[in-house]
Structures are given as C-alpha cells and as structure tokens.
Amino acid sequence: MALKHKTPLLDELEKGPWPSFVTDIKKMAEKKPACDDLLGLMELSYKEKEGHWKHGGIVGVMGYGGGVIGRYCDRPDLFPNIAHFHTMRVNQPTGKYYTSERLRKVCDIWEEHGSGITNMHGSTGDIILLGTTTDKLEPCFQDLTHQANMDIGGSGSALRTPAACLGMSRCEWACIDSQDIIFNLTRTFQDELHRPAWPYKFKIKCSACPNDCVAAIARADCSIIGTWKDNIRIDPEAVRAYAAGEFAPNGNAHGTGPEKLDIQKWVTDLCPTNCMWWDGKELKINDKECTRCMHCINVMPRALRPGKETGATILLGAKAPILEGAQLSSVVIPFIKMEPPYDEFKEFIEKLWEWWDENGKNRERLGELIQRVGLRNFLETMGLQPDPRMINTPRYNPYIFFKEEEVEGGWKRSAEEYRMRHKA
C-alpha cells in the first residue's frame, strides 16, 4: 500500500546495520493511518528541524491522576490522524521478563485501541503505548486490566513506576531480591503511584549489587542498592585456575576466551582500596578495608562472590538537572536488611514522603529539598544517626550551626552584664 506522505529524509534511516524504526513504522502505516501521519510529521520535523507537538492537556483514565501523557500535534491540518496522540504508560512486569502469550495480548489491545507503536521500554521502565485518542484511553485501560492483568504506571507529581535490575533471576551477584522488592513496593504503593499528591515526581529503583545495572544511583530519588557486610567469598582453586588460564577473565567480557589472568595487574592493582594481595598462589583480601566496589568479583566471577550477610544501602536524591543541576543519590542508610515484607523500609519511605510533602515547594524534588534545608535537618526528622559513610568529606567551611541547647548557658545574654565586663 502506498503511503500518503513522501519521506525522503526518513528513508535515509532505513539504511545501515542497526534495526530501523522507520522501516518498522512504515510497515505499521500500511494498516494504521495514524502511523502514516506520524511519518509525515517526522519528515516535516526532519525538514524543518523543529518538533511539532504541543503541550499536553490533562487526559486520563477514570479514578487515576496519571499514567497518561496528553499530546496534540501542532499541524492537525496536515496530519489529522495524529491530531490527538496520547501516550499510556503501562507498568512493566518487574525485571522485564515476559511470556510471548502475555506480550501478544498487549499487542492486540494496543493495535485495537492505539497506533500500534510502542516504546519497549520508557526510560523510567514502563511499557510506553505511543499514540491514541482520548476516547480510547478508558477501553484500552479496561482491556489491559481484564485481559492482560496489567495496570498503568506513574506520571505527574506522584510515585513513578519503580524499576529493578534482573537480580536473583539471572545474576550470581544479587545481594538482595531486587525484583521482589520492587514488585512488593509497587503493589503496596499503588495509591501513591496513581494519584499525584506530592510536590513533584518521585522515583524508586533497585539494583541488587553495586554494579547498579538499573542506574538507580543516577536516576532515582530513592536508590536501593544491594551490598554485603561480611567477607567476599573466595574459591582458592578457582583463583588459581584464573591465573593458570583455565577461565576467561571478566566472564569473557573482553572476548579473549580462557587466558592467563595477571591477577596482580588486573585485579589487585586496580582494587581501589589496595586491600588485596596475590603472591602467585593465594589471593588474600583484607575485607575490613574493602569498599565492595565489585571490581575483583567482576573480573573473577568463578572465584569470588559477594558475602552472605547481605542487605541494601539506601541513597536518596538523584535527578536530572532541572533546576538546581543534576544530582546523584547520596547515602542516608549505609546498611539495611531487606527481607519481605520490607516493613522497616516501608516505614522509612512513608516517613520520608510525609516530610517531603510537608516541606517541599512546588516542583521541588526530594534531593533539592534536602539540599535546601540541609542533611542534618533531614536526618533529624527521620531519626537517622549521622554517619561518616554519608559524606565524602566533612565540611571544610567553618560555618557550623549549633543549637541553643548544645551551648552551655544557652543564648540568652544580658548586654548590661557584658558591658560590666567590657566598657563600650
């Protein structure tokens, strides 16, 4: 079927070895006029070097305050089939495992109610169903819940769809059950997810070890990262086998196949704390000085493993730059056990939200609020003890606040008495 719009510029993106979204949309365009217009609009943008979408209005699904991004084209005259082109965010299954059966169901629903174009997945983690009209939102939602047992995700000033690395399902390094944690939290906090009531958005991400494969420390207001407290488990035989060239170093990430590993050069010398020794026969680790950076474990997965006393480090505040500049999350709980039903963590985060909700200004992310009022204020409200693990370095300015009750004699003083001792 010939398409309505010529797309000479987009066609250039059909070339080359990487899969082409243009080819894909073109195929959909054969049955979906919206996709045809979408291509036309993209082509216009490619020609003019300017986007053609307008600010979204508020559209949504009954009883939900979010999960849908309203979107209108600014050239409905040219592209009437995408005059309205809203997005639905669908909460992904934790860890992003699917069966073809369920996935096909989603496809069918979306082909029926929308453009048939998706993002697998959005940056936050949702399945993004890209492009439909207001009237299709509710039926689409109902089919998703009834037929696919799926619900929509977050948007607006609410909890956003939490996400996890694959963790225990396929990774030998998982210190915590990232999938279960995120699944449990998401189910628990459905109200917070669906009904925006906060100063701004709030994201939770969980990686089961410090490699942080879901980028929690950079992309979540609350980053839950697996770690351990005891010793790295060493299999001395396997260490020797690495040295002897029986295994491929770094799980063969360098494609070398089995080759002799210079443990001194690539492991102990790169250990950031210098807490390892290799004498050609035995590998020793002074675990007290280890900061659990994962490097040695990454390089020798068959010989080294995280310890058994596992839990999580909780870090807060990561966000993109608007307004105060980007932040990474900062340690606020160096170690917490993470066992179902995660009550201790849940109490913590509910208290956190309460504080943020009360103190945060409009569009002030948690990290910005903590920055504004100071970590002390935050820790005190949360009942957390200050810990050197929360900082890279103690303050280097002398502007130390003391409270009146910390100072002998308090702050009330008499000018008269002072001037008895000191003549003006």
Add this chain to the structure above:
Amino acid sequence: MALKHKTPLLDELEKGPWPSFVTDIKKMAEKKPACDDLLGLMELSYKEKEGHWKHGGIVGVMGYGGGVIGRYCDRPDLFPNIAHFHTMRVNQPTGKYYTSERLRKVCDIWEEHGSGITNMHGSTGDIILLGTTTDKLEPCFQDLTHQANMDIGGSGSALRTPAACLGMSRCEWACIDSQDIIFNLTRTFQDELHRPAWPYKFKIKCSACPNDCVAAIARADCSIIGTWKDNIRIDPEAVRAYAAGEFAPNGNAHGTGPEKLDIQKWVTDLCPTNCMWWDGKELKINDKECTRCMHCINVMPRALRPGKETGATILLGAKAPILEGAQLSSVVIPFIKMEPPYDEFKEFIEKLWEWWDENGKNRERLGELIQRVGLRNFLETMGLQPDPRMINTPRYNPYIFFKEEEVEGGWKRSAEEYRMRHKA
C-alpha cells in the same frame, strides 16, 4: 622589679620546653608599664575567657591610608598604659633575611616609640610592632624610614605586603627569583600598598617552585608559583647512588641518614601521573606526562632537578572564608616567563586590578568576584584564552551560555513566522 599584676594563670605558660612568650613579656614589663598592663589584661582574659580589645578607630601615618591597626582596650580603668595600643605593620625585607645591625635598629626604634613587643612576623609577612599610642606613630615611622631604611606595610582595602619564599637565595629548586619578583613588585606598587582604593584587600605571594613554601596558593589573591616546561634534569649516577644507599633520601628529612632507597616504592609508585620507570639501573621519566608535582625531586634532591625552561604559573583568588567560603587560587595563566622588570606580569595585574575595582562590590575579594561573574567574563576582559589547565573538570551541568553572535541567525525571531510553522 615586682610587676603590678598577678598572673597565676599566665604563669602556667612559663613551664614546658617551648619558648615562653609570657616569660619574655614579663621581662619587658620590668621596663615597660605597657607590657605590665598587657600581662594584666591577658590574665583577665584568661580568667574570664573573653578578649578585651575594642574595635580600632582610624589612626595612621601622614599621607598613608594604612599600615596601622588602631586598637583600644575596653578596660582602660584597669590597664591605663594600654588604653591605646596600636599596631604598626612594617614591610619585611623580602625573604626575611636580616643583619643583626638593622634588626637592632628596629628594636631600638620600637623600644623608644612603642611597647617593645613585636611579632616576627605577621601572617601576611610584615614585621608587626605591637602596641603604641597615636602620637608615637609618626615619629616611629620617621625613625624607621630615616634610620632603618624601612617603610610600613599594607592594611585596609589596599595591596597587602607581598611575600616570597626564600627561593634562589638558598634553595636548589627555585625556578624563578621569588625574592626579586616580590621586591620589585612591592617597590613598583607602593601607591597601591599605602593608599587603600579598592573594594577590599589584595594579597600577592610568590613561591619559587610548586612546593609553595610561602603558601601562596592558599593565602594570596594572586599566587605566583615557579615551575618549568622542559624536562626534569636527571643525574643517573646520583640516582644509582640513592639506590645503593650512598645518600640520605629526601634530603634526610626522615633522619635516617644514608640508606638504600627503594626507588620503585617511594618514588615511581608515588608519582601521581605514573610517568616514571625504574628498572633497578636507570630511571626514566616521560616528561610529557609529568605534572611537575615535585615529589620525585623532593625525594632525590641530589639526582633530580627542575628543568631549565622556567617561569611561573599564575593563580588567582585564594582567601579566608568570609563570606562565601574559603578559596584556593585557580590557574589563570598556566605559564608565564618571569624576567625583570616583569612588565608582562605588571600589565596583567594592573588590568586585573582595574577590572576588579570597577566590578567588585564593597568587601568583595577578587576570587569572589570571579565566582560571581564567572571565569569566562574574567578571561574575556583580560584577553586570556580558555585553557583546560584552568579547570579540574569541564562543566557537568548543561546550562551553557551562548552569545547571540555565536548562534546562526541571531536571537531575533518572529512569533508570526513561528506560528506559521506551528499552530498554537
């Protein structure tokens, strides 16, 4: 002679192996009533744990706007001899070399006109003559100039007395003639030193190598630090002699005497850029990667020396914390030749002062001004090219300013035309 004031608390400071300023002042107190009262006042402070000096009024020497710190005691009832107790700052000879002859002259003048108490030296570098009355300032000044050939130093919103490390006079590492530079600049800028006319104080310090023995990088608005551009000079024989234990490492700073130096462990492994190799026989340096940190040279002074293409790095902005927090100086000229009469440098600093004077707010140090308006603004005015050596890291926020002339088509746009392309 019995002293007027009992000083049981101060007396405790006459004990112990470190020289006692109390014992010293006590001896002076025998001939100087001011010193007797000074002890009394100190004792009172020791008892009450509060100081007893008032804000200074403006006192000085004819035609000079600074160099004297006015000081009045807040208990003249108890200590009449130090009711007025002003300080004169006397510009030290550069590098702080003296002959006993000249020093005695200063002592005689100060015994005649003041308390006889000094600080050798003040933190900025001056000789501090501690404590006299307003009427003695001028005669003291006149005796200093006529008899001792000495002048007073800086105070107030003026150039402060510049200072230097001893440099070429006694140090094998001097890359520039720190004493001559500071001497020359001080003589050249007498007017700036003596007549406060700027937003705030301005300090210049010069160290002749990156060891920075006058702490220029931490304590001077303008830090001049000697460095070199070519290769470290190596005496291979001496290197071997260090390895063989013929010399004491680090100029015997560890008191070990001659002992075998493990060059790998204490030199090449500690080189921050890892640009050195020692194979047990020969020491090699990849000078292109050397950052001239001085470590290797410090450890093997008899074998290694700075290169011969010498000059200075100019850094700006160091200051104490009030108000914005302490600053270290930052590189603004990575390398400049420093040869008498230092015209290039003088042009630079005069331009700098002009800019600061025009743009600085009251009590705004140079470093704070640069912080406020941005390094770019500063560099542009000064005609300096941006250089990666000026930064530890490029910006990590996306808030990049562009100027209109840098942007194709400029900034003038028509809303009508925009809305032709995009319907509202």
Add this chain to the structure above:
Amino acid sequence: MTEKKYQDRITDIGPPDYHDFLPPVVKDNYGQWKYHEILEPGVLVHVAESGAELYTVRVGGTRVMSVDHIREICDIADKYCDGHLRFTTRNNVEFLVSDKSKLEPLKKDLKSRGNKFPIGGTGAGITNIVHTQGWLHCHTPAIDASGVVKAVMDDLFDYFTSMKLPAQVRISLACCLNMCGAVHCSDISILGIHRKPPLVEDNRLDAVCEVPLAIAACPTAAIKPAKKTIEGKEVKTVVVNEERCMFCGNCYTMCSAMPLADYEGDGIALWVGGKVSNSRTAPKFSKLAIPFLPNEPPRWPSTVKAIKKIVEAYAKGAQKYERIGEWIERIGWERFFDQAGITFTHQHIDDYRLAMTTWRTTTQFKW
C-alpha cells in the same frame, strides 16, 4: 466516549506478578546462580549451583517498536525459548534459551532476518543507546531521538557486535535539558540543546500561561513581568533578559507561549566520562566535551563523526577495565582534549552554581 465493556472496573492491581513470566530454569534456580560467561558477543550462559544452565541471546532493540515487530519477537521466542524473553534496562531484547540445542538455530534464525535483530551488546563494547522521544512524541525537544540513535549505532555497529574496547561504553541521548535519558552519568551523552532564548508570544501569553509560574520557573531569574500594548490593548506578558538565559527551557515547560525550538538555534552538545557503577571508582557525572554540533537530520554526520573520534581515542589510549571517565581522569582533561581533537572553549568552563569547585587549584597540569 467510554464504552463500558466489563462488569467490574478493576483498578490499582499494579504490575503483573513477575513470577508468571520466569522460565522454569529461572524459577528453579532463583537466587542460586553461580557464575556467568559471555560465550560470544551477545550470547551469555549463566550456570547455577545446581549445574543448570540458562542461555541468553541479546539483540539490539529499536525501543520504538510496532506491535508487529513485537509479535515477530514473540514468534522467535515461541520457536526457541518456550515463549520466554525479556527486555534489558537498556532496551535490548533477550531470548532466554533453556535447551542448549536450540541456541545455534536461534542465532541462525535471528541472523536471517536482515538488520532486525543484531546479536551483541555485551561486555567490553557498546550496547544500545538509552534515549527519549525527540520529534516522535515530545513537545520540548531540541533534536530527534531515535533518528540520531539509529545514525550513531549504524556507525558504531562494529562495537555492538564485538567486545574489543577497554571496557563497556554506555551512550545515552536526551532530546532536551530535562534529560529523560538521564544522560548526566554516561560514558558518552548526546544532549539536545537550544541556543535561542524563548520567543515570547505577547499576544497569547496571558491567555495560556500563569505569569507568576513562568517567572518562577527561571533558574537565572531572567524573566520579569511586563505590560505591552498590542493593537491598542494593554496585555500582561513577560520580558526575558536574554543575556541571562541559558536556554534550559524550563519556562516553556510552564508556559507554552515561550517556545525555544528553532531550526538554527537547536543542536547537540556532547558529554563524556560519566558512569553509574560503583566498580573501582565512584559514579561520576558526564562532563562537557563539545558544546555544540548542528542539528543535521537525517543522519547527523557531525555528531556521528565526533562520537566515533572520541571512542577511537579512548580505544587507543585507555587501559583494560578503564571506563572513559577513568581514562580521562588518569591522563588529565588537557590530554583528553588533545587526543580527541576537540577545541577547548569558554563554554567548557562551568559558570553555574558550583562552578568554583571545578577550577584547577593546583599547579599540576600537563603540556
């Protein structure tokens, strides 16, 4: 027009239970994995304490996917994986193979489908580019997203299907300063930026915006309220102190009558040296490498070339296991700019709130 199809409306059920989707071998060995190995680029084996094995074949995902494309993926999963598959956190697709004998046929099949399912994205190479909406769906982009990604990945394809770099290189793209791709911590980041201050539409601003919100949105306080006379009528509007504008677009987010997008003004800034993992060194922000490259649809040649140059300089200069940021910190920024052939400009020097912490307060540097 809501048509009520079902008896009961179900809400707040949350995500489906992930257990429903796990392959049996995963269920049986959950939390019991012992080690993994990358058999070849894109192909992993995970071995459990029990000795059980799970094979994974990773293929490049376009992220923008039609349902037909997803169905094709499902077909493949049905044929070789008992219907099991997953998506990665970087939008690749993983086919999960429990039966080893199906591994080779699967790979052959994938390869037979043109450029649709390139195998790779593991280990010390370049995996998929995390990205955002661009001109496809968002209202604030300075550039397209998927198109730039396609052009860059075509050029770096060889690094996707091999593992010959010193370490992994993670590339991200965000089409505006909102940075939905969280590009602030990537080895290489592609960021769409505006360079013209907002075009203030005086004639409609008051009607469509709340003036105080627009004013408050500006981090540099460049926006002030104003009154103007248009066709004899006095209207409330704003004026922008253009000198103070750094094109963040936050005003436009709050007020649609202040668009920034412009065909000449918009383009790409490139950033380098960020990372997320805690491996060896702490997570790091990406730093500015190139302040501006023009918007060049359809294939953004300047951007593609600049990225390749950076990757190649890195490949040449870095040591094994060294991420881009670690390499740069070892050699120093002055060396990086040399080796990547990039001119250092005023724009590289920070002038925002923490600027002072980025200045060089030592005499240590290289020539």
Add this chain to the structure above:
Amino acid sequence: MTEKKYQDRITDIGPPDYHDFLPPVVKDNYGQWKYHEILEPGVLVHVAESGAELYTVRVGGTRVMSVDHIREICDIADKYCDGHLRFTTRNNVEFLVSDKSKLEPLKKDLKSRGNKFPIGGTGAGITNIVHTQGWLHCHTPAIDASGVVKAVMDDLFDYFTSMKLPAQVRISLACCLNMCGAVHCSDISILGIHRKPPLVEDNRLDAVCEVPLAIAACPTAAIKPAKKTIEGKEVKTVVVNEERCMFCGNCYTMCSAMPLADYEGDGIALWVGGKVSNSRTAPKFSKLAIPFLPNEPPRWPSTVKAIKKIVEAYAKGAQKYERIGEWIERIGWERFFDQAGITFTHQHIDDYRLAMTTWRTTTQFKW
C-alpha cells in the same frame, strides 16, 4: 603629637633591599644551589654548584617577641654568623653559618639558653604553629592564640626536635573565622569559634553602627532592621534570627554593638587534612575533625590531648611521605574517625553553599 625630627619626610621607599642582608656565600651562589641535606633535626646544609656550603640552624620562634629577645638573637648571630640570620615563613629563626667550625659552638650556645631556642622544625616532624593575635591584640577572637600554641607545642615538642613522622605536619591556629592564620589548608588547624549569636545592644547600635552595613554583612541573611522603644524613646536597631546564625562574626566586624564573644560559648574547632604543597596531590582544604572543644586557659588540655591523639593515629597509620590528608583519603573518613577516636556528629556534615558536593554518592564505604 607629631614631633618633626627630620628635615625631609621620606615616604613610599618600600621594603629595604634584601640584597643588603644576604650573607656573602648566598650572594656568591645565588640561584646556584645544587642540593641540601638535613644534618640533624633543625640543622641544614645547602651545597652550591661551586662547592660552597651554607649551614642553617633553625630554632623555634615564639613570634610574639620582645625587642630584648630579638637582641639576644642578634647577639648570637653576631657571634657565630657574622650577624646573618633570617626568619622563616612559619616564624622560626634561622642562624646562617658560613664557617662550619662555628656550627657546633653555636648549637651548644643555643642549648645553653634554657627553653629559649629549641633546635628543630625541619623535615618529617612538626614545625612551628602559624598563628594570630588572640587575646593579645585583636577585637574579635574566640580564643587566645599564643597561649594555645605554647601549650600545644609543649606537648608536641618531641616532634619538633625529631623527624620521625611519616611526613611533615603543618599546624595552624586562627582565633576567629576570619582565619588570619589561613588555617583552611593545614594538616591540623586550631580555630577559635563562637557559638552564641551576637548580643544586640539596642541602646547603642544606631549610634555606633551603620545599620544597612550590619545587615548586609550577614551571609545567611539572619539580620533584619527593627525598631524598639528604650526608656520611652524609639531607637533603630536590628534583630537576629538566631536559628540562622552560624556565628561567623561578620556582623561584629561591621558593627561593634553586636559582640559575639562569650566565656561559655567560645572555644575551639579542630580541622585536619589540609595541605598547600603541590607534591603528589593537589592542595587541599582542612576538614572538620572536632566541632567544639571548650576554651580552657591557661593550657587548653582538651585541645592539646585531641591534637596529640590525631598525630599519634597518623604516625601509626600513615605511610612514609603521606601527609595527613593523603592518609585520610587513602583510608577513608570513616576509618579516620575510628582511628582518631572522634565521634561523628551532625556538625561534620556540611550545610553551607557547596554542601551537596560533600555528600557520598557511591556505595563505596568501609565498616
């Protein structure tokens, strides 16, 4: 009462020419020094290309010196050094000996004079404490200066006369936040701090201060103008929002009717890990070790003890050539607080302008 003694008033002559004071061996070998060696603590030899030698004997300086003490120094210099001597940048005195045979007699003489001229202060030990005025002369101090220095140096004396630490340890003292001792970059810094907000003297403020200057002086904007009625008369004054005060004393610098000094409030904060040299690592700021120690004249035992403990932990834990800050960065701050036996408190956590840059944004830490 200026008595005019001289015919002409000489001004702006500047410092005396330093050449006039250089010993002949220095003049002859200026810029021609080849190497140096510390013969024993406090005794240096510098050897020139020409083979000429210059011996230096360094003795502790009190800094607060009477002219009689200086004259005694001059006597010694006359006897052994042809009248040549110098002061160091850290207020020690150096006797410059060109004639080697005078070295031993000089040392003997110095030692014979009680505690006046301790020989030392070189190499890997503790040299003189750079310090400020304190109660001896300044109007804003929270503590004394020379007295604290005397007490601390008495306790650390053994480190002054020996060279057995891993590297040099530079201690500084400033009696208030103005930090005239530039203590912001020392291995160990002793800082006088206030802890009570300014006492606003309503009855004299308007007479002695410019209210707007006082208000503008406050970095946290804690000061606001106010009107009060005193004995029936309305006066202009200020009020301080005490919660926002961090006791910097800048208001008092601008307005003498706002004193901060208080016998209970004032005391010492200890800082560690700063350095100035560019050797190995870049210059560093000192960081807070102990937020508050009480003001304890005459010998400040708590401060003396705390410093000794830090020095001893450092002596035990650091490697050769490692400055305190380098040692701490290697072991981590959590280890430092352990090893120095210091409790970590809220006050250690920065909450000023750059606070966020001091937080730990990694999972890397030690137990």
